[in-house]
Amino acid sequence: MSGRLAVIGLGAGDTGWLTPEAQAALSEADALYGYAGYLDRVPPRPGQSRHPSDNREEGTRSAAALGHAAQGAKVAVVSGGDPGVFAMAAAICEEIEAGPDAWRTLNVTFIPGVTAMLAVAAKIGAPLGHDFCALSLSDNLKPWDLVERRLDAAASAGFVIALYNPISRARPWQFGNAIERLRRHLPPATPVVFGRAVGRMDERVNVTTLADADTAPADMATLVIVGTRETRVIARSGQSPLVYTPRAAVEVSA
Amino acid sequence: MSGRLAVIGLGAGDTGWLTPEAQAALSEADALYGYAGYLDRVPPRPGQSRHPSDNREEGTRSAAALGHAAQGAKVAVVSGGDPGVFAMAAAICEEIEAGPDAWRTLNVTFIPGVTAMLAVAAKIGAPLGHDFCALSLSDNLKPWDLVERRLDAAASAGFVIALYNPISRARPWQFGNAIERLRRHLPPATPVVFGRAVGRMDERVNVTTLADADTAPADMATLVIVGTRETRVIARSGQSPLVYTPRAAVEVSA
Numbered sequence: 466m467s468g469r470l471a472v473i474g475l476g477a478g479d480t481g482w483l484t485p486e487a488q489a490a491l492s493e494a495d496a497l498y499g500y501a502g503y504l505d506r507v508p509p510r511p512g513q514s515r516h517p518s519d520n521r522e523e524g525t526r527s528a529a530a531l532g533h534a535a536q537g538a539k540v541a542v543v544s545g546g547d548p549g550v551f552a553m554a555a556a557i558c559e560e561i562e563a564g565p566d567a568w569r570t571l572n573v574t575f576i577p578g579v580t581a582m583l584a585v586a587a588k589i590g591a592p593l594g595h596d597f598c599a600l601s602l603s604d605n606l607k608p609w610d611l612v613e614r615r616l617d618a619a620a621s622a623g624f625v626i627a628l629y630n631p632i633s634r635a636r637p638w639q640f641g642n643a644i645e646r647l648r649r650h651l652p653p654a655t656p657v658v659f660g661r662a663v664g665r666m667d668e669r670v671n672v673t674t675l676a677d678a679d680t681a682p683a684d685m686a687t688l689v690i691v692g693t694r695e696t697r698v699i700a701r702s703g704q705s706p707l708v709y710t711p712r713a714a715v716e717v718s719a
Numbered sequence: 720m721s722g723r724l725a726v727i728g729l730g731a732g733d734t735g736w737l738t739p740e741a742q743a744a745l746s747e748a749d750a751l752y753g754y755a756g757y758l759d760r761v762p763p764r765p766g767q768s769r770h771p772s773d774n775r776e777e778g779t780r781s782a783a784a785l786g787h788a789a790q791g792a793k794v795a796v797v798s799g800g801d802p803g804v805f806a807m808a809a810a811i812c813e814e815i816e817a818g819p820d821a822w823r824t825l826n827v828t829f830i831p832g833v834t835a836m837l838a839v840a841a842k843i844g845a846p847l848g849h850d851f852c853a854l855s856l857s858d859n860l861k862p863w864d865l866v867e868r869r870l871d872a873a874a875s876a877g878f879v880i881a882l883y884n885p886i887s888r889a890r891p892w893q894f895g896n897a898i899e900r901l902r903r904h905l906p907p908a909t910p911v912v913f914g915r916a917v918g919r920m921d922e923r924v925n926v927t928t929l930a931d932a933d934t935a936p937a938d939m940a941t942l943v944i945v946g947t948r949e950t951r952v953i954a955r956s957g958q959s960p961l962v963y964t965p966r967a968a969v970e971v972s973a
Contacts, residue, residue: 702824
């Protein structure tokens with residue numbers, strides 16, 4: 466069987482972070498699957514079919530792509546950012562495990578990309594400069610009390626926290642609740658970075674504090690980084706501030 | 720002043736993950752600074768000076784690069800992987816904050832890259848498919864008991880754990896100690912992935928279990944990913960296994 470499947474990270478943003486490996490995999494694919502908003506970033510190529518689908522259809526999209534590859538085609542599934550971070554790679558693995566035996570013998574590759582937290586961090590300095598974690602605020606696939614436990618654990622142990630999927634129309638209260646939870650562990654002045662659509666034309670990066678974080682605008686295209694007690698803001702005249710977390714742990718929260 | 724500084728992530732591995740943005744920044748630099756092993760990955764260009772330095776000289780390297788840029792040059796500091804993840808970006812920010820006022824007015828940009836945990840994850844499936852954290856096992860800049868507290872917090876809250884800098888000649892016992900610590904929280908069969916030199920000629924990726932993890936070879940070029948209670952291994956005849964963490968949390972550790 467000559468079919469194969471590549472699960473490709475386009476990188477956050479438009480094309481500045483599209484790696485050579487991802488570009489090559491896009492070029493050789495017979496068929497592209499993905500969320501329509503990500504497929505739109507890939508220039509059309511004659512002879513290459515496109516199969517856009519809606520957000521939150523990861524399972525059926527994965528099964529369709531695997532089935533297509535099992536017929537002998539070179540299929541690519543595209544993700545924004547990195548496919549292994551709250552994106553398509555895990556969904557593909559779930560379908561392989563649950564699906565027909567033939568899917569296990571397919572040649573499947575995963576191609577990493579610049580995920581949103583790295584892109585947002587780079588725009589503002591080095592907020593992830595010490596130990597950090599990545600946490601999705603979506604409670605579609607896990608109970609909210611587990612999210613709260615993880616927020617407690619991460620903040621009290623001094624991890625910088627990158628919050629993916631902070632808010633959506635279907636999940637309006639979770640972000641405010643999470644910020645409220647973090648205030649139990651961290652001082653009001655803790656720096657918080659909002660990065661929206663980083664690497665795209667309408668990019669917007671803001672720095673605020675934990676005291677003010679829940680009043681800042683956030684949406685599904687926003688990645689939020691919450692610092693630690695040690696995260697610092699460097700004011701710069703005529704330039705945007707730098708936010709960074711020092712490499713050395715000088716103070717340990719109790 | 721026309722000087723500027725770019726802090727560039729080359730991506731893990733050789734050149735497959737070097738982004739267009741990073742490539743452009745390398746091309747326009749007058750001078751390159753960095754750990755010698757990373758500078759060796761960048762092809763020489765006439766007229767571009769190179770300033771290699773040893774590992775663990777991040778502070779002096781940063782100050783030298785900032786001073787050079789402050790004289791009007793276009794300077795680039797290179798990191799493997801992503802500069803904001805246990806690499807040069809935080810060191811540069813520390814020197815800017817501590818240094819002369821002129822350094823604050825410099826044009827400084829940070830260019831993200833594919834960090835090792837994303838590269839290793841992509842080679843084996845989707846082990847980071849759920850919430851995860853990144854933790855350096857180096858205790859050069861933080862006390863070991865803080866590392867232990869973070870291991871406890873992350874494992875008991877169900878984060879996948881990516882361990883950077885697991886071991887070195889000067890830190891021979893820390894990795895074994897960390898694995899022992901994690902065994903208090905996670906079952907012996909928990910999948911553990913070792914990725915060494917991923918994206919390079921001598922790449923090696925192995926899957927083992929928490930029970931056997933401390934007997935597997937690791938060095939400074941190794942990134943270790945420790946799964947959760949929910950992380951799964953898919954055996955595939957004629958192919959290497961896939962390791963992934965499902966998107967849905969089905970079981971919560973107490």
